[in-house]
Amino acid sequence: MKKIAVYTSGGDAPGMNACIRAIVRGAVFHGVEVYGIIRGYNGMIKGDIIPLNSQSVSNIIQRGGTVLKSARSKEFMTPEGRKKAYDQLKSRGIEGLVAIGGNGTFTGAEIFYNEYKIPTVGAPGTIDNDLYGTDYTIGYDTAVNTALDAIDKIRDTADSHDRVFFIEVMGRDSGYIAIQCGIAGGAESVMIPENLSPVSDVVKTLKQGFSRAKSSSIVVVAEGDEEGNAQKVAAKIKKQMDEEVDIRVTTLGHIQRGGAPTAYDRILASRLGLGALEGLLRGEKNVMAGVVNNRLVYTPFHDTITKKKPVADDLLRMVHILSV
Numbered sequence: 001m002k003k004i005a006v007y008t009s010g011g012d013a014p015g016m017n018a019c020i021r022a023i024v025r026g027a028v029f030h031g032v033e034v035y036g037i038i039r040g041y042n043g044m045i046k047g048d049i050i051p052l053n054s055q056s057v058s059n060i061i062q063r064g065g066t067v068l069k070s071a072r073s074k075e076f077m078t079p080e081g082r083k084k085a086y087d088q089l090k091s092r093g094i095e096g097l098v099a100i101g102g103n104g105t106f107t108g109a110e111i112f113y114n115e116y117k118i119p120t121v122g123a124p125g126t127i128d129n130d131l132y133g134t135d136y137t138i139g140y141d142t143a144v145n146t147a148l149d150a151i152d153k154i155r156d157t158a159d160s161h162d163r164v165f166f167i168e169v170m171g172r173d174s175g176y177i178a179i180q181c182g183i184a185g186g187a188e189s190v191m192i193p194e195n196l197s198p199v200s201d202v203v204k205t206l207k208q209g210f211s212r213a214k215s216s217s218i219v220v221v222a223e224g225d226e227e228g229n230a231q232k233v234a235a236k237i238k239k240q241m242d243e244e245v246d247i248r249v250t251t252l253g254h255i256q257r258g259g260a261p262t263a264y265d266r267i268l269a270s271r272l273g274l275g276a277l278e279g280l281l282r283g284e285k286n287v288m289a290g291v292v293n294n295r296l297v298y299t300p301f302h303d304t305i306t307k308k309k310p311v312a313d314d315l316l317r318m319v320h321i322l323s324v
């Protein structure tokens, strides 16, 4: 393989730049020509494709976002869109692809591979950590630390005013961010979609806290929780409390997607970027590179998007026990 291209797609994640850097520098090291596709599948369709070299990726390892930009492409979901994308790659002689992204990105990559057989290897880049085939995804650690920083700050004001705060964190259908920053932030309760934590359980925990003269509490709510978003959950809980509680709701939102990646994310991104590239050059296709038990592994795209990666049971139990 002599010519490859790399793209980032879907929601951006801190560490994507470190991953791009590793792929580009790895390609240069192996004597392979490397191109960058701008704005993911949209750029592939439009032919927004630029040559990259070692210098193109200087001074980006520490930067959040993605220098290749990102998008969620509706056109690529159509056969006509994918045909245009294929023609753009073919006309440039691009023989292989490295896709950095999450669920949507790999769904598109799998369909594209099945139709046009251009070998593609993925690197998991999403703050949600919801991909089977890797213990951690690029950006997750940074997002958790960003959310934790916010929780620590909210805790100060919650304590001063004797308030209960409901803090909504991202994660789409997954509770990984919520459980991790909930534990690290000392939350009284964490509500995640993987484990039904009924409002009545949270009410019980809050009441127990009040009975022990606890004057403020933090409940972390994953945006995909079955009981609804943090606003809805807070309203339900307010109704079930016997005494008057001063409740506030904070939705952290896209702040969790920005910022300089942590050391962990930079190293993971570099390892997965190089792993994806070298896998591609060795003949891997239609798979995602991941790190499981500290070993580089490749998992079919199909499994990464269809299989569930469960949140460890003991973590939720621990939140409950430690809020005593």
Ligand code: F6P
Binding pocket: 011, 102, 126, 127, 128, 170, 171, 172, 223, 257
């Ligand atoms: O997949 C990353 C993510 O940030 C999810 O946690 C969230 O549900 C979604 O993307 C938000 O997407 P958008 O930036 O398109 O609003």
